Amino acid sequence: MTAKDAHAARRRPTSRDVAAAAGVSRSAVSFAFNDPTRVSTATRERILAAARELKYTPPPSGRTLRNGRTQSLGVLLPHDIPKVMENPYYARFLMGLGQVCTREGMSLQLIPPLGDSLVKAVRHAAVDGFVVCGLDTDRGEIAELTRRALPYVLVDSDAPEGAPSVDIDDRDGARDVTQHLLELGHRRIAVLSVEPRSDRPAPTYRDPLVRRIAGIEDALAAVGLSRRDITVAEVPCTRMDGYRATQAIMATRPRPTALVVLADLMAFGAIDALHDLGLDVPGDVSVTGFDDLPEAQWTRPRLTTVRQPIVAKGRIAGDFLISAIRGEDQHQHQLLQTVLITRESSKPPAEPVTPDGRYQPSVPQSPARPVPSRT
Amino acid sequence: MTAKDAHAARRRPTSRDVAAAAGVSRSAVSFAFNDPTRVSTATRERILAAARELKYTPPPSGRTLRNGRTQSLGVLLPHDIPKVMENPYYARFLMGLGQVCTREGMSLQLIPPLGDSLVKAVRHAAVDGFVVCGLDTDRGEIAELTRRALPYVLVDSDAPEGAPSVDIDDRDGARDVTQHLLELGHRRIAVLSVEPRSDRPAPTYRDPLVRRIAGIEDALAAVGLSRRDITVAEVPCTRMDGYRATQAIMATRPRPTALVVLADLMAFGAIDALHDLGLDVPGDVSVTGFDDLPEAQWTRPRLTTVRQPIVAKGRIAGDFLISAIRGEDQHQHQLLQTVLITRESSKPPAEPVTPDGRYQPSVPQSPARPVPSRT
DNA sequence: CTGAAAGCGCTTACAG
DNA sequence: CTGAAAGCGCTTACAG
Structure with a gap:
C-alpha cells in the first residue's frame, strides 16, 4: 500500500500549502493571519479564502516554539484533579486566577502530579508560568521550576525564603x-x-x-x-x-x-x-x-x-505571575489577612469543664513566637 | 551595551549546550532523558550531570512541535472562568475529566472564550482534544475544530447530527x-x-x-x-x-x-x-x-x-476523547439517564388551585414527541 | 508590498 | 553504542 501517499493526501495543510494555493509566500500567509497591515487587503482576502478552502488554521505548536509563549497559566496541584475538585476551596481560588486569565486572554492549565511526581509535571507542562498550590515541602519541584526558568509563585505553601509567594x-x-x-x-x-x-x-x-x-x-x-x-x-x-x-x-x-x-x-x-x-x-x-x-x-x-480571601488570593497570585512574565518588578510576598466569622456552630459549653469554671477573658499574653501584626 | 552577549550569557541552555558539556551528540542528550536504553549508563550519568550543572531541562515546546502531542486535554468553556467556577456543577464535571487525566498522565486546560470569541480560543489552544461544554449553537466553533483536525466531544450542547456527544x-x-x-x-x-x-x-x-x-x-x-x-x-x-x-x-x-x-x-x-x-x-x-x-x-x-450523573458525564467525555486521540473506534453518542430525587422541598399545595380540586394521578399519556425510552 | 532564509529546540530514522 | 542530518510549522528581520 502506498501508505505514504495516503498519508500525504490527508495530512494537515500547512502555511506552505496555503501559500502555494494563493500564489504567495509563506510570510504573506503568516501576515494575513497575524498582522493584516503587512499585506494588501486583496491579497489577504485571497490568502484567507485559500486557507478556508484547504481548511487551514495555523496550529499553535509552531507559534509556541517560535514565540516562546503559550498564553497559558499553569496551576500546579498537590493532588490529582478529582481530589482537588472535591474541595470547593479550589473552585474559588480558580475564580481569582480566572479573573486574571480573562483580563490577559490566557487559558488555565490544571497540572496534577504526573505519576505521583510533581517534578515530572513541571517538566512537561507547556505554560508561561506556574501557580504552585499547597506544596508542603520542597522535594525538587522548586529546583525544576528554576531550571525551566519560568516564573512561579507559591500559594499556601511551605515557601523557602525569597521565593515569590502569597500567603494568609x-x-x-x-x-x-x-x-x-x-x-x-x-x-x-x-x-x-x-x-x-x-x-x-x-x-x-x-x-x-x-x-x-x-x-x-x-x-x-x-x-x-x-x-x-x-x-x-x-x-x-x-x-x-x-x-x-x-x-x-x-x-x-x-x-x-x-x-x-x-x-x-x-x-x-x-x-x-x-x-x-x-x-x-x-x-x-x-x-x-x-x-x-x-x-x-x-x-x-x-x-x-x-x-x-480566597478569590483575592488567586487573583493576586495570577497578577504576580503576569508581572513576572512581563519581566516587571514585582512584590515578592503578599500576606493576606483572615477574619474570625462567628456564627451559630459555637457557644459556651453546657457545663464548665475546669475546676475554676468559666474562663474570664483577659488581655492575651504576647504569643510565644512573633507573628505578623495586623494593623 | 553588548546586549547580545548579556543575553547569550543568560539564555536558556539547550540540548546543544549539554551535548557540548558532556562531550556527546544532541541525540545522546535526548536519549538520556527519554530513552535510557539507548545510551550506556555511564554516558547517561555524565549527560544528566552536565544537564544538572547547566540547569538544563528539555522544554516542552520542541517536543510538542516534534511529536504533535501536548499531553493536555482542553475544556472549552461557554463563559469566562470565574463565572464557570461559580457553579459547583463544573467542579464535579471536572472531577470526571480529572479521573481520565490521572489515568492518562495528562493535564487539563480550561479554555474560556478569548475576547468573547470561542473560535479564537479554539484556534490558539495547544491541546490534544477538546471537550466542548454547553455550546448553545454552532457559531463557527465546530468548523474551527474541524479545521484544526483535533478530536472533540460536545457535552450539554446543541450538538449537530453526527457530532460526537455526551448528553443526558x-x-x-x-x-x-x-x-x-x-x-x-x-x-x-x-x-x-x-x-x-x-x-x-x-x-x-x-x-x-x-x-x-x-x-x-x-x-x-x-x-x-x-x-x-x-x-x-x-x-x-x-x-x-x-x-x-x-x-x-x-x-x-x-x-x-x-x-x-x-x-x-x-x-x-x-x-x-x-x-x-x-x-x-x-x-x-x-x-x-x-x-x-x-x-x-x-x-x-x-x-x-x-x-x-455529572462525574460520569465528565469521565465518559474524557474517554471519548482519549479513544479519538488514539484513533480508535468510538461510540459517537452517549445518552445518560436522570433520576428524580424526592426530598422535602416539594409537597402538596396548601389549597387546591384548580376548580376541580386536587389532581388525581393517572397513567400519563404518551408524550407529544418521541423521547428516548428508559429501560 | 513581498520573498527567501534563518531559527525556535526538540526527536528519531538512518548510517556508521 | 553514537553522530550527523532532517524535519516538525511557525514567525520575523532582512533584503528587495
Missing part, C-alpha cells in the same frame, strides 16, 4: 478562633488538621498548617494551657475524612466540648458526623472551621470559621 | 419532576430556566434547555395543560440571578405554588429568596431543581431535584 496569616487566624472558644469557656478542645501530602523530612514553620497549630498554641498559652492539653488529629482534607475522624474523636473520653477544624470542608464532615452521632451542635459540641467557603453559611447550624 | 435525557428528567409536582396537585407552576449564552438565530430541539422545556410540556399535556398555563423565566445561571428572578416571580398574582428550576444552583438562590420573602418552602411554595449537586442535600429544606 494562618497563625493569627487559628489563634483568633481558638481564643474565641477559650473565651466561651471551652477547655477540652480537639483539633482536626490536614495531614501532610507526603512523608516529608521536616515540616517547617513556613508550612501553613504548622503556623495554624502555632496560632492555636498562642491562644492556649494566653490562658496558661499548652499543646499537651489538647488532642490533634491529622487526616486528608476531604469531607469524608472529616466525618470519620470526628467519629473517632468523639469516641474518646472525656469527650471534647469543642472541635477546631482547620479546613471548612472537613468541618462540614464533622457536623455531619456529630449529627449522625446524635450530638447537638453547638449544644453538645462546638465546631469551628477555616476558610469561610460559601457553603459555611448553609450548614445547620451555620459554621463559625476563619474567613480568608 | 433532559426531556425525561424535566418531565418527571414536573409530573411529580402535578401529581402533588400543583397547577400554578413557574419555570426558571437558563438564558441562552448568546443571541442565537434559532434554538433547536438539540439544545438541552429546549429539551427540558419539551419535557415539562409532556407532563403538562398528560393532564390536559399546555405551556400557556405556566410562566417561564430565563436568566443567567447564577445563584444571585435565581434569587432575583424568584423575587420577581413571587411578586406576580396569582402567586405560583411551585417553582420548577432547571439548575440546582439557581434553585439555591430561589430558596434563599423565598426565605427572605418570608415564604415557607414547601409550605407556601414547592421548589425543585435539576442536577442534584451535593449541596442540594444541605439546603433547608433539602432540595427535590433531578439527579444527573
Whole structure:
C-alpha cells in the first residue's frame, strides 16, 4: 500500500500549502493571519479564502516554539484533579486566577502530579508560568521550576525564603478562633488538621498548617494551657475524612466540648458526623472551621470559621505571575489577612469543664513566637 | 551595551549546550532523558550531570512541535472562568475529566472564550482534544475544530447530527419532576430556566434547555395543560440571578405554588429568596431543581431535584476523547439517564388551585414527541 | 508590498 | 553504542 501517499493526501495543510494555493509566500500567509497591515487587503482576502478552502488554521505548536509563549497559566496541584475538585476551596481560588486569565486572554492549565511526581509535571507542562498550590515541602519541584526558568509563585505553601509567594496569616487566624472558644469557656478542645501530602523530612514553620497549630498554641498559652492539653488529629482534607475522624474523636473520653477544624470542608464532615452521632451542635459540641467557603453559611447550624480571601488570593497570585512574565518588578510576598466569622456552630459549653469554671477573658499574653501584626 | 552577549550569557541552555558539556551528540542528550536504553549508563550519568550543572531541562515546546502531542486535554468553556467556577456543577464535571487525566498522565486546560470569541480560543489552544461544554449553537466553533483536525466531544450542547456527544435525557428528567409536582396537585407552576449564552438565530430541539422545556410540556399535556398555563423565566445561571428572578416571580398574582428550576444552583438562590420573602418552602411554595449537586442535600429544606450523573458525564467525555486521540473506534453518542430525587422541598399545595380540586394521578399519556425510552 | 532564509529546540530514522 | 542530518510549522528581520 502506498501508505505514504495516503498519508500525504490527508495530512494537515500547512502555511506552505496555503501559500502555494494563493500564489504567495509563506510570510504573506503568516501576515494575513497575524498582522493584516503587512499585506494588501486583496491579497489577504485571497490568502484567507485559500486557507478556508484547504481548511487551514495555523496550529499553535509552531507559534509556541517560535514565540516562546503559550498564553497559558499553569496551576500546579498537590493532588490529582478529582481530589482537588472535591474541595470547593479550589473552585474559588480558580475564580481569582480566572479573573486574571480573562483580563490577559490566557487559558488555565490544571497540572496534577504526573505519576505521583510533581517534578515530572513541571517538566512537561507547556505554560508561561506556574501557580504552585499547597506544596508542603520542597522535594525538587522548586529546583525544576528554576531550571525551566519560568516564573512561579507559591500559594499556601511551605515557601523557602525569597521565593515569590502569597500567603494568609494562618497563625493569627487559628489563634483568633481558638481564643474565641477559650473565651466561651471551652477547655477540652480537639483539633482536626490536614495531614501532610507526603512523608516529608521536616515540616517547617513556613508550612501553613504548622503556623495554624502555632496560632492555636498562642491562644492556649494566653490562658496558661499548652499543646499537651489538647488532642490533634491529622487526616486528608476531604469531607469524608472529616466525618470519620470526628467519629473517632468523639469516641474518646472525656469527650471534647469543642472541635477546631482547620479546613471548612472537613468541618462540614464533622457536623455531619456529630449529627449522625446524635450530638447537638453547638449544644453538645462546638465546631469551628477555616476558610469561610460559601457553603459555611448553609450548614445547620451555620459554621463559625476563619474567613480568608480566597478569590483575592488567586487573583493576586495570577497578577504576580503576569508581572513576572512581563519581566516587571514585582512584590515578592503578599500576606493576606483572615477574619474570625462567628456564627451559630459555637457557644459556651453546657457545663464548665475546669475546676475554676468559666474562663474570664483577659488581655492575651504576647504569643510565644512573633507573628505578623495586623494593623 | 553588548546586549547580545548579556543575553547569550543568560539564555536558556539547550540540548546543544549539554551535548557540548558532556562531550556527546544532541541525540545522546535526548536519549538520556527519554530513552535510557539507548545510551550506556555511564554516558547517561555524565549527560544528566552536565544537564544538572547547566540547569538544563528539555522544554516542552520542541517536543510538542516534534511529536504533535501536548499531553493536555482542553475544556472549552461557554463563559469566562470565574463565572464557570461559580457553579459547583463544573467542579464535579471536572472531577470526571480529572479521573481520565490521572489515568492518562495528562493535564487539563480550561479554555474560556478569548475576547468573547470561542473560535479564537479554539484556534490558539495547544491541546490534544477538546471537550466542548454547553455550546448553545454552532457559531463557527465546530468548523474551527474541524479545521484544526483535533478530536472533540460536545457535552450539554446543541450538538449537530453526527457530532460526537455526551448528553443526558433532559426531556425525561424535566418531565418527571414536573409530573411529580402535578401529581402533588400543583397547577400554578413557574419555570426558571437558563438564558441562552448568546443571541442565537434559532434554538433547536438539540439544545438541552429546549429539551427540558419539551419535557415539562409532556407532563403538562398528560393532564390536559399546555405551556400557556405556566410562566417561564430565563436568566443567567447564577445563584444571585435565581434569587432575583424568584423575587420577581413571587411578586406576580396569582402567586405560583411551585417553582420548577432547571439548575440546582439557581434553585439555591430561589430558596434563599423565598426565605427572605418570608415564604415557607414547601409550605407556601414547592421548589425543585435539576442536577442534584451535593449541596442540594444541605439546603433547608433539602432540595427535590433531578439527579444527573455529572462525574460520569465528565469521565465518559474524557474517554471519548482519549479513544479519538488514539484513533480508535468510538461510540459517537452517549445518552445518560436522570433520576428524580424526592426530598422535602416539594409537597402538596396548601389549597387546591384548580376548580376541580386536587389532581388525581393517572397513567400519563404518551408524550407529544418521541423521547428516548428508559429501560 | 513581498520573498527567501534563518531559527525556535526538540526527536528519531538512518548510517556508521 | 553514537553522530550527523532532517524535519516538525511557525514567525520575523532582512533584503528587495
